[in-house]
Amino acid sequence: MSKGITSRAEDYSQWYNELVIKADLAENSAVRGCMVIKPYGYAIWERMQAILDKRFKETGHSNAYFPLFIPKSFFSKEAAHVEGFATECAVVTHYRLKNDGTGKIVVDEEAKLEEELIVRPTSETIIWNTYRGWIESYRDLPILVNQWANVVRWEMRTRLFLRTAEFLWQEGHTAHATKEEAIAETERMLDVYAEFAENILAVPVVRGRKTENERFAGALDTYCIEALMQDGKALQAGTSHFLGQNFAKAFDVKFTSKEGKLEHVWATSWGVSTRLMGALIMAHSDDQGLVLPPKLAPIQVVIVPIFKTEEEKAQIDGFVNQLTNELKVKDISVKYDDRDTQRPGFKFAEWELKGVPVRVAVGARDMQNGTVELARRDTQTKETVAQDGLAGTIAQLLDTIQENIYQKALNFRTSHFTEVNSYDEFKEVLEGKGGFISCHWDGTTETEKRVKEETKATIRCIPLDAKEEEGVCIFTGKPSNRRVLFAKAY
């Protein structure tokens, strides 16, 4: 059954619909572009949440929650910020419905809000409005707060997981006494994201900074991690912003320093969203479905019994019970799929579709031989191994799979990372194999925009590890002292 589940993103929506996660678009146009995350998909998001949340706590952050509704006036306080989000806001104007007399429910025009409320597209404004009341002295700083929430951005065109009208995310908002400390925080959280992407999601990322043109609305500097999908397109997987004193000035947030001076607070914000699920899927999946790295998989091992009689089943149950206990001791999550409504072959295919890293099949034959069949999702290989020491064998195999998935993605990226020195070469690579293109750029927004118009490629980032190197811009021939990364992006 080929569903055309390949690296091409266009194919994924079909796959979601049938198998993992469904975008249930309501008939009402008002909720177009939203997604329903089905239980198995949500379990993956929960794993991401749990792991990230732990990292945030370890780095000194606390969770809090701020309102969904933001008074319109808050938005107009930071000029660049309004401009960036103005065209994609959902606005609440009324608070009551009524029966119009014919049985139709209509908006009660008399219940018009004096000031409209914006459904948050991001929470900087309402949070900084709140911080004003929390901060007086340098002793109140830093404030290291994170929020898990949903946000709404009325995009003209949506795309499952990558750009939905409503999405789930976390947004960290920190306040600091000094510029240096805020910049350090921005970089530290970028590292948290990069480490998570590479070690947990097994998706290699480039750490870098955005150009002025691609920067977050209201930020002085935007750091990002950029991942490469199997179709050669880049995906921004997370961002960390140094906001300077912009929001402190807009919302009049000042503190008295050790020296007794009144100063504006320094800010950062950083976030990752359910887009990470899209990244995960597009980075690793194959024609058989999802491929989950073991460290993220909600179910790491699935056990499928193969039996004809009740006696056989009972014998297998006994073995599986013991194995399950041993695996749980090693903190490995197990699912025993002993449904009698589906046949083994069906179950094999179904769990492969869901990306479970390791499958154990055990039948009467195995019980006689003291063996099981061990299959791995990443390589689609299987082998017969001894029941003795099986828990240990599986634990090792999970590590191997984690490493292998990462290596595979890394090899792909390495082979789709090209240095070019001319615009012709640039266009040739872009139209050919795609991927990241490293080249010189003159540093102007104008050149960036013209390249985008002509080729659709954008500057994904200026890599943090870019070395100083004299060269000339591939487009204008003007001097440049470091390479930047271009790619077509989602």
Place this chain on the structure above:
RNA sequence: CGGGGUGUAGCGUAGCCCGGUAUCGCGCCACAUUUGGGAUGUGGAGGUCGUAGGUUCGAAUCCUGCCACCCCGACCA
């Protein structure tokens, strides 16, 4: 918001040009045989043909309006 396309059972579709109450596959239900890679056979259930109107003895089919969705573009995590 511009350009293109599509709406028929839970999903995917045929029928439309040339009007006569809807085809096929998957899935679902029952029974039997099966069970180490998505089983097979037999029987069965399931339809406002996107929606409103028009033409007609008769509309999935022809005409008009509306709605929704998909793709491409501008915009974006």
